[in-house]
Amino acid sequence: MAKKPDLLPGTLDMLILKTLQRAPLHGYGIALSIKRLSDDVLTVEEGSLYPALQRLLLQGWVKAEWRMTETHRRARFYTLTAAGRKQLGIELTQFDQMIEAIGRVLSDAQEA
Amino acid sequence: MNVISRFVKKISILFGRKLFATDLDEEMAFHREQAEKELIASGMTPEAARYAAMRRFGNAVRVKERSHEVVGFSFETVFQDLRFALRQLRKNPGFAATAVLILALGIASSVAIFAFVDAALIKPLPYMDSSRLAVLYESIPIGPKFHLSYLDYLDWKRENKVFSSLNVYNPGGFMQKTSEGLRPADGARVSDGFFKTLGVSPVIGRDFQYGEDKPEAQRTALLSYSAWQKRYGGNPNVLGQTVVLDNEPYVIIGVLPRDFSFAPAEPADFWAIQKQTGYCETHRGCHDLFGIARIKDGVSFATAFADIKTIAQQLEKQYPDSNRDQWAFMLPLTDVIVGDIRPILLVLLTGAGLLLLIASVNVASLLLVRSESRRREMAVRGALGASPKRLVRQFVTEGLLLATIGGGLGVGGAVEAMRLLDALMPKDMLASMPYLRDLGLNGRVGVFAGLLALLAGALFAFAPMSRLKFAQISEGLSQGGRGAAGIVWRRFGVNLVVIELAMAMVLLGGAGLLGKSFYRLLHTDIGIQPDHVATLRVAGESGKYDKDEQEVALEREIVRRIQGLPGVISVGLTTKLPIEDGDSTTGIRIVGRPYHGEHQEVAIRSVSSGYLPTLGARLVSGRYFAENEDASKPGVAMINETLAKQYFLGENPVGKQIAFDETEKSRMLIVGIVRDLQEGQLDAAPRAAMYRPFNQNPSNNFAVLVRTAQDETATLPILSATIQQIDPVMAIYDPMTMDQKIHDAPSTYLHRSSAWLVGGFAVMALVLGAVGLYGVIAYSVSQRTREIGVRMALGAQRGSVYRLILNEAGRLIVIGVAFGLAGSVGAAMLMRKLLFGVPPWDAPTLAGVAIVLAGSALLASYIPARRAASVSPVEALRIE
Secondary structure, eight states, X not given: OXXXXXXXXXXXXXXXXXXXXXXXXXXXXXXXXXXXXXXXXXXXXXXXXXXXXXXXXXXXXXXXXEEEOTTSOEXXXXXXXXXXXXXXXXXXXXXXXXXXXXXXXXXXXXXX | OOHHXXXXXXXXXXXXXHHHHHHHHHHHHHHHHHHHHHHHHTTOOHHHHHHHHHHHHOOHHHHHHHHHHHHSOHHHHHHHHHHHHHHHHHHOHHHXXXXXXXXXXXXXXXXXXXXXXXXIIISOOSSTTGGGEEEEEEEETTEEEEOEEHHHHHHHHHHOSSEEEEEEEEEOOEEEEETTEEEEEOEEEEOTTHHHHXXXXXXXXXXXXXXXXXXXXXXXXXXXHHHHHHHHTTOGGGTTOEEEETTEEEEEEEEOOTTOOOGGGOSOSEEEEOOSOSSTTTOTTOEEEEEEEEEOTTXXXXXXXXXXXXXXHHHHHHOHHHHTTOEEEEEEHHHHHHTTHHHHHHHHHHHHHHHHHHHHHHHHHHHHHHHHHTHHHHHHHHHTTOOHHHHHHHHHHHHHHHHHHHHHHHHHHHHHHHHHHHHHSOHHHHHTOGGGTTOSOOXXXXXXXXXXXXXXXXXXXXXXXXXXXXXXXXHHHTXXXXXXXXXXXXXXXHHHHHHHHHHHHHHHHHHHXXXXXXXXXXXXXXXXXXXXXXXXXXXXXXXXSOSHHHHHHHHHHHXXXXXXXXXXXXXXXXXXXXXXXXXXXXXXXXXXXXXXXXXXXXXXXXXXXXXXXXXXXXXXXXXXXXXXXXXXXXXEEEEEHHHHHHHSTTSOOTTOEEESSSSGGGEEEEEEEEOOXXXXXXXXXXXXXXXXXXXXXXXXXXXXXXXXXXXXXXXXXXXXXXXXXXXXXXEEEEEEEHHHHHHHSHHHHHHHHHHHHHHHHHHHHHHHHHHHHHHHHHHHHHHTHHHHHHHHHTTOOHHHHHHHHHHHHHHHHHHHHHHHHHHHHHHHHXXXXXXXXXXXXXXXXXXXXXXXXXXXXHHHHHHHHHHHHTOOHHHHHHHO
């Protein structure tokens, strides 16, 4: 089995926030959503997902509450807060800037 | 998101820790279930799906830990480490107690000695810019630190270009007239600008004004702060009150600051103005003052010294009669105040430092050996996912914990030790060292203690840590441990023991030499028999006892009454007792020899006919004074052997005449020679001395001494009462036995205390060194059990096993002692000033302590050697 590429460092928080922007989700849902949307390219390790969620909670960017799923199981759902929305904006801008910068370096390298 | 709300959240999680944990557990369980369902849906068997989900999830415990780390405080893990460290110590109470005790001992001795060093050498003197202050003396051929005469002082003051101010002081105390009679009062006379030179101003009232020392000005005095509190209850109305000192009224004009002291004139309650009246203020030959000067900014000490020397040379030419061979001498004030105690304190501090080093090395090697048995534990913790950082932190925590406990106990011990050392110090001596007054824990001492504990903690943390290379974790699990690092550290441990032994040797050598010096000091021939002699001082009021006849009558009455007391064998009077400062000197000339103003300075005392026999002095030739030798008889004198050798070499002095000046009436016939009495301190060189009959040169201030067949201490109160009956207003003070006087003399105290303290350090060092060697050899034996087993299985005899182990120990001992011997001689050279009658390379002492150390060390290594020799080869091989 080919090794899947690791997430770019520092992008996990952004991916979680982006995922939660659409709808509140539980941890498993977040992991699943990221995996599906990336066509199985990005896998979120559970070992980093839960500590990351705690970090976001602590920052006040998401809030958590226990709700029932469609299958009537109790699960902790995470919701994006206003501060989280703002943070997502910041992170997206930074990420775009970085991708653009990397792209410029790469295209320049190809021309040379 | 600000820091505060984050902190509040963390706090709420901290208290809802249980809820946080169950929430997390439930959430993660849910996650695994969902994953499982998904896998089953994709066609896996339920069992395979469960395992796959668990695998995918990874180490659940680690995930939880990391989540905890996010929300937890970093100090929480520190608490965990601390709890674990405490548990470790509780689990090994023997190890913990030993380590803490050794460390506490080391820290206590170092901190206590450092407190003294701080008080004496580090804390600045209570004067403005004290490094610019110098004390001035006149120097004569027999010594540099003699008194200055008033007229010379005036010339020095006028002629010099190097001092911004020059003043004089005259230590010595007063007789104060009180309502209860005459009482001795501590104090000094100082010239008008004395306090301005020091840069000290009174806390209440005023300083002396310039010109206040003129004969027509009113006599004034300043009070020390403690005297103000003690004698006047701190009442500010003290200003303007009058005290009668030496029969003259003085008006109190001010009180000096609480922290003010001037050691060369302490103890002092009264600082009275030095008046320009009297015999000494008009005679260049009368020397009774010391100079204190402030060197101008930009002028070096050497330049100032040279300038004052030139002035003294000019005065010598100008006044050949009085100033022949009269030169200038100058010392920094700091040297005058702490010069005597500095070498002792430095030796003690070095000793305490060495002891602390040995103690730390010992604890470190204990930890080193213990870390060996903890390799397994560390390996297991590492395998279970403890990060190397966390393992390192565990050692740091344990080291710091040990150091903190040891340091805390050590500081407590130091405070006690300081109190003890303070209490053991003779009162008079303490008074002359005012800088020791508020000895104790201050900021600097606290920082020093903290630094020591921190250094020790670092040593304790790193010693075992470096023993455990983390690359060897797997090796540790498989109970390996014969890696290269092990060998390196075993060697290091061995080197530590060599250092320990060498340092123990240095301390033992120092202690041996100091002990021998002290023994020599106490057994030096002081020319008297001090046992069963009681002494006290008496001062009669001037006015009542001014005339010679009155004083002679008082002497005769005292002798008559005391002679009648039960048990009294003999009574004597003198103007100055032996074993004091040896001061009070006069210039003499030998009648019949040409005289050109040469300095023939000899100590002089007026003594009653009974004085020398009472002291147990030995008559070499001639006779003692007779009781009826008074002003009606021709002047006579007795001299000591040193005077005889110095001025009458190859002649018989008895029957020759000496004189103070050219007049006929100052001539004295030498009637007897006595063996030298130790007039000065026990370690002082012998000096020429002469004695005159008290009745030919009486005084109203003298010491009485009594030889009794009874207990001399019990005699003291009876003596006081008997003399008081003669005159109730007479001052009777300083009751003391002769033995006590010798015991409390500053030189005796310094030698005794340094010998005892360094001796104490040395004994502890010896014990610690032996224990350290025992530890290393025992450890080595435990490591070599298999090797020894194999050797014995192959036919090695028990004797050869003994040899094997003792050879190893012997090599360490020889190296340690050899280094130590070299160090001892070096250390002894540095403390040569403290040795009395013993050379620094004194072979018997050094050989003796080397044997003691080597013997104890061999004994310490014999125990593990015995264990090695009794190893059963079968068992040794089976253990592996």
